[in-house]
Amino acid sequence: MTCLSTYVERRSGWLCLLLLAFQGCHVQPEVRVEATDPPTFTFSRSTVTDGLLVYHLRGDRANQGGILLDTLLADKENTCWMIEGEHDNKIPIRYGIVPMGMKVSIEAKPLVEGEYYMVYVTSLVGAKFVIKDGRAEESK
Secondary structure: OOHHHHHHHHHHHHHHHHHHHHHHHOOOOOEEEEOOOOOEEEEOOOOOOOEEEEEEEOHHHHHOOOOOHHHHHHOHHHEEEEEEEOOOOOOOEEOOOOOOOEEEEEOOOOOOOOOEEEEEEOOOOEEEEEEEOOEEEEEO
16 A cells, blocks of 8 residues: 555545534424423524414314414414514523513413424424423424
8 A cells, every 4th residue: 555545545534524523513403392381492503493383283283294384374273372583592482481582473372281282483393292281292
């Protein structure tokens, strides 16, 4: 093996490690629901949280896949809470408590035991949860 080929192999190895490290730096937007009363929503570092909507999944909607955002925004009857404004995604949001810098678009409604809900944020990601024993429980 020549010095040149050894040099190229080492450089290639470092380049692969560097590429893997950069891929690991990208974090997908994500919302998580903490098992609290009221529910607390936390976010990955790449999640945009300038808007948050909690939607009541009635009947068959609790078992459906995704629901189009336009449908959710048009359905004010099943919208349980909606807030908008600047928000730092490092700070969790508790249901019904408006963080500084945000304003209420739709006032918080009581969450019902045994019912399913969906929380969505500006990043167009969300999480489904159910109220069980008075606390939120994330549901897949």
